Amino acid sequence: MQAIADKQGVKRYLVDVTVNGDDYSVVVKANTLLVNLLRDEIDLTGTKKGCELGDCGSCTVLLDGKPVDACLVLALEADGCDVITIEGVAQHGELDKLQRSFADNAAIQCGYCTPGMILSAKALLTRNPKPTEPEVRAAISGNLCRCTGYVNIVKAVMAAASGEVTA
Amino acid sequence: MSQPTNAAGQPQNDPKLPPREYTHPGLPEPENKDYAVIGKSKPKIDAREKVTGQARYTADLKFPNMLYGKILTSPYAHARILSIDTSEAEKLPGVKAVITHKDVPTLKYGISPARWDENIFCSETVKFVGDKVAAVACIDEETCYKALKAIKVDYEVLPAVLDPLHAMDEDAPQIHPEYPRNNNTEIHQDFGDVDAAFKQADYVRTDFFVGNRTYQAPLEPHTATSIWQDGKLTVYSSTQSPHYFQYYIAREFGLPMGDVRVIKTYVGGGFGGKLEPTGLEFAGAALSKITGRPVKMFYDRAEMFAHNRGRHRQYMKLTTGVDKEGMILGVHADFIMDGGAYTSLGIASAYYAGAMLTLTYEFDNYRFDMHRVYTNLPACGAQRGHGAPQPRYAFEAHLDNIAKDLGIDPIEIRLKNARRPNTVTPNDYVVNSCEMVACLEKARDVSGWRDKKGHLPPGRGIGIATGSFVSGAGYPIYRTDLPQASAMIKVGEDGTAATLYTGATDIGQGSDTILCQMAAEAMGYTYEQMKIVAADTETTPHDFGAYASRQTLMSGAAVKQAGEEVKTQLLETAGQMLDFPPEQLEVRLGKIFAKDNPDTILTTFEDVARTFFVRKGPLTGRGSYAPPKLGGKFKGAPVGTSPAYSFAAQVSEVEIDQETGEVAVLDVWDVHDCGQVINPALLHAQVHGALYMGMGEAIWEEVRFDKNGKIANPTLGEYRLPTALDMPRVHSSLVPSYEPAGPWGVKEVGEGATLPTMGCFRNAIFDAMGVSVNSLPLTPEKVWSALREKRKADGEEVWDPMTCECYLED
Structure with a gap:
């Protein structure tokens, strides 16, 4: 990885990362977090910061298809990886079935956990298209929501999986 | 006060009682057919922005x-x-x-x-x-x-004051020189004659409960x-x-x-924080x-966590006198609350703590004493339900103790004492609509109470509790004669869109959505054509914002008035265009027709609005809302006043692991009287969330401190915010209700459902194991200890993990 040092000798690294299908080359410090690369460097603020400790899951993104807390991943670790954020879930303005299902099932209140929830749910449905309710609960158990009691979120994921959501 | 004389007051196994029809939990409430836009589960107006990551929060x-x-x-x-x-x-x-x-x-x-x-x-x-x-x-x-x-x-x-019970000691360190003995707020209210009521009572019982310091923890x-x-x-x-x-x-x-x-x-x-x-x-x-x-x-x-302003920890002594039938004659609430280092909204919290206890049950004699003390801990303020949920937990537990002592079923004692509509509380709250009895009866039926109570397997229990909350505070936080809420609507020049301008504040609960539904209903327009500009002091008219569950009723009343002003002007112009008396015209979902011939569409909202603009300029409507003068004349009388009160009953079923004391909540049923419903899907979502927060506070959540007053668990994981795996099955249902003081009969829902939760879990544990856990949260450790004490008292052999010896307690 290319590195250059600043006046104080602190090194900067050039990270090549694909985000939502677009290629970016970004200069970061060794301690730059993926969540800050996304939010500050390429202005994808749909990825939220709620705790910066890996407790809340608000910053969940898909890193090579796997849901990760972007606050626990160094930007350097994402070099050469494929990242999907909430901005990359809808295709050509068409909402994903999970996004529609969240809207239809009143699964959104303040919306702060919503991006992370949808990405955790998306990862689940990709590997297990017909999950049981306990499987849905387990898949989103790393995403905290303070508004909904998860009732309608679980309902929305189940509805999206069962194809109940209208196109 | 009226005496309960209806069938509900009869013993639960009375054969004369008609069999109850069981309502199936989880079924959606039927939509209200009388209205075109309200009463329908419209998707949130900001849903698309929120699911695509476009919604920008301040940090973005x-x-x-x-x-x-x-x-x-x-x-x-x-x-x-x-x-x-x-x-x-x-x-x-x-x-x-x-x-x-x-x-x-x-x-x-x-x-x-x-x-x-x-x-x-x-x-x-x-x-x-x-x-x-x-x-x-x-x-x-x-x-x-x-x-x-x-x-x-x-x-x-x-030296620091970390123990609120010793904050008022003579030799305690002083935190604010202006407030000697760390006495932040002192309340002494006395209604009726409590001493006489206790003398007259067949049974008087005192219990002591302790709450927990919790934090709103918005994400x-x-x-x-x-x-x-x-x-x-x-x-x-x-x-x-x-x-x-x-x-x-x-x-x-x-x-x-x-x-x-x-x-x-x-x-x-936000949740108050x-x-x-x-x-x-x-x-x-x-x-x-x-x-x-x-x-x-x-x-x-x-x-x-350090800024806090979360829920106060309260120390609650309750004494109640009842007659032998279980009718409450008098209550004395004597509380201390840990305020932390500053006042925040704590004076109101202190008043709310005792004042709201008079709502769900009718009694004439009530005394409330409170000390809110300063400590060297983070300041506490208003968290969902404000000062009321912990006292409600305490009172509901206390009432179950009394019911058990008298051999009365917990639901029966509540039905006997339940508040009726059109009554006044001893502290001068005027209650209009009140379906407390219907809530209790429905909660009993949907939960299968009669089949379960006394018939559950060992370790399983069922408990009930009630709650009631304001639909907006009767008075603003600082003294002002500004109206509570105001609103403006501007119809676009071609009539294809209208914008609602409101100071009401959507923090996730969905006020932007329901206020647009209300505006469309009042104007005869469609929800889908509504836009909203909200909560900006420069572009939107005044409103006090999101607290005290005020916006559906108060902001809604202002929006309704603004919408009706648009409608009146629109129909006047339509009348001129059609050469038809405007008072005989109606507009619904953008279609204008004669009242006596709704099937023939004469013209449209859009055409008339465009003509209005061409002739007179912008078509706008304005509204504002100020509640009537509320409350009594005693000190603190304004706190807790409201144009309307919601009522709720909750039943929970729990299973206790008798070895570990772990509480598994299986089901919770919430039955709410929240007046007419504007958006059923969002309403039930509010209940789910309130119940979730109540459950977290009841079983896991607590801000803990080390011996130096530093928070020991300032993370969401260690504070123990419940996850999707922790939630029980939740059933939210309603009873028919109409509130005369609210626009279209509405009342609050967002905070009320937090109130009964802690008490109903405690009572379910009490039912399951016969042990009372008298402090929150109801952790496995406390349940285990209570079980152990009971076994000792029963003369059972108790294993002591500290000595690894099995011994008989003497």
């Missing part, structure tokens, strides 16, 4: 030349500041300003005007771990942390970006009330309110004024 905003700011806080619970040296911090590259108490106004502030006791920065003493000492503005976040480290503060550590951290330019200040903030922020920020800096603009962005939850301005707004404004640049300030998660 960037401004040209923006700086980042952080606050330096106290590491000690109580200490004297001897000196502050900022010189090293100022020398660091990238540091643009370092400020202390010398650089900011010294006017004391606080959301409660009765006790302004906070300063932007401490000058003499710090009063809790996290108290504000200095702030920095830097070119990036990393530089901020370096700068904070470089500020040198010399402290003389002082979005508090953030504020302040821009001070040309003597005018703009603040983008994660706020529940742009109005109170504007009022207090203007007051602090001596600016006219017109020179302070507060704009709410999307807010990631974002009602009052914080150091972020005050320090940020000062830093922006000094640097001439926008300054973005934010709390991290640990700083949020």
Whole structure:
């Protein structure tokens, strides 16, 4: 990885990362977090910061298809990886079935956990298209929501999986 | 007070009682056919923005030349500041300003005007771990942390008050010199004759309960970006009330309110914790004024816990006298609450704690004593349900103890005493609609209470509790004659869209959505054509914001009036266009027809609105709402007054692991009287969320401190926010109700469902194991200990894990 040092000798690294299908080359410090690369460097603020400790899951993104807390991943670790954020879930303005299902099932209140929830749910449905309710609960158990009691979120994921959501 | 004489008052196994039809939980409520737009589960108006990541919260905003700011806080619970040296911090590259108490106004502030006791920065003493000492503005976040480290503060550590029960001791350290004995608020209210009621009673019982310190823990951290330019200040903030922020920020800096603009962005939850301005707004404004640049300030998660303003821990002694039938004759509530280092909204919390106990059951004699004490801990304020949920837990547990002593079924004792509609509480709250009895009966039926109570397998139990809450506070937080809410509607020039302008504040609960539904209903328009501009003190008309469950009723009333004004003007123009008497015309979903011939569409909203614009200019409507004068004449009488009260009953079924004391909640049934419903899907979602928060507080959540007053668990994981795996099956249902004081008969829902939860879990545990857990949260450890004590008392062999010996207690 290319590195250059600043006046104080602190090194900067050039990270090549694909985000939502677009290629970016970004200069970061060794301690730059993926969540800050996304939010500050390429202005994808749909990825939220709620705790910066890996407790809340608000910053969940898909890193090579796997849901990760972007606050626990160094930007350097994402070099050469494929990242999907909430901005990359809808295709050509068409909402994903999970996004529609969240809207239809009143699964959104303040919306702060919503991006992370949808990405955790998306990862689940990709590997297990017909999950049981306990499987849905387990898949989103790393995403905290303070508004909904998860009732309608679980309902929305189940509805999206069962194809109940209208196109 | 009326005596309950209906069938509900009969013993539960009375064969004369008709069999109850069981309602199937989980079925959607039928939609209201009388209305075109309200009563329907419309999707949230901001759903698309929120599911695509387009919704911008305050932390997502960037401004040209923006700086980042952080606050330096106290590491000690109580200490004297001897000196502050900022010189090293100022020398660091990238540091643009370092400020202390010398650089900011010294006017004391606080959301409660009765006790302004906070300063932007401490000058003499710090009063809790996290108290504000200095702030920095830097070119990036990393530089901020370096700068904070470089500020040198010399402290003389002082003895601290960490135990609220000893805060009023004669030799306790004094926290605020103005408030001797750390006495922040003292309340003594007496209604009727409690002593006579106790003398007359067949049975008098006293119980003692302790609550827990909990925190709202919204997922979005508090953030504020302040821009001070040309003597005018703009603040983008994660706020529940742009109005109170504007009022207090203007007051602090001596600016006219017109020179302070507060704009709410999307807010990631509040639950009471974002009602009052914080150091972020005050320090940020000062830093922006000094640097001439926008300054973005934010709390991290640990700083949020330290700023707190969450639920007070209360110590609650309750004495109640009943007759042998279980009718409540008199109640004495004697409470102490740990206020923390500052007042916040705590005076109101203190009044609410006792005042709201009079709502769900009818009794004439009531005494309420309260001390809210200062401690060297983070300040407590208003959390969902305000001061009421812990006393409600205590009272519901106390009532179950009484019912057990008298051999009365817990639902029966509640039905006997349940409040009836059109009654007045001993503390002068006027209750119009009230379906407490119907809530209890339905909760009994949907939960299968009769089949379960006394018939569940060992370790399983079922419990019930009630709750009631205001639909908006009768009086604003500071004294003013401004109306509670106002609204404007502007119809576009071609009539294809209309914009609602409201100061009401959507923090996730969905007020933007339901107010647009209400506007469309009142105008005869469609929801899909509505747009909204909300919660910006410059562009939207005044409203006090999101607290005390006020917006559906109060903001809704203003919106309804504005919509009706549009409709009147529209139909007048339609009448001129059609040569038809306007009073005989009606408009519904954008279609105009004669009232006596709704099938023939004469013209459309759009055509008439366009004609109106061509002839007269903008088609607009205005509305405002002020409640009637409410409440009695005694001290503190305004607190808890409201135009309307919601009522709820909750039943929960739990399973206790008898070896570990672990409580598994299996099902919870909430039955609510919340008046007419504007959006059923959002309403039930409010119940789910309130119940979730109540359940977290009941079983897991607690802010804990080490021996130096430092928070021991300032993370969401260690604080133990419940996850999707922790939630039981939740069943939310309603009883038919109509509130005459609310627009279209509405009442509150968002906070009320938090009230019964803690009590109904405690009572379910009581039913399952016969043990009473008298403090929150109802942790496995406490349940286990209570079980152990019971076994000892029963003479059973008890294994002592400390000695690893099995012995018989003597």
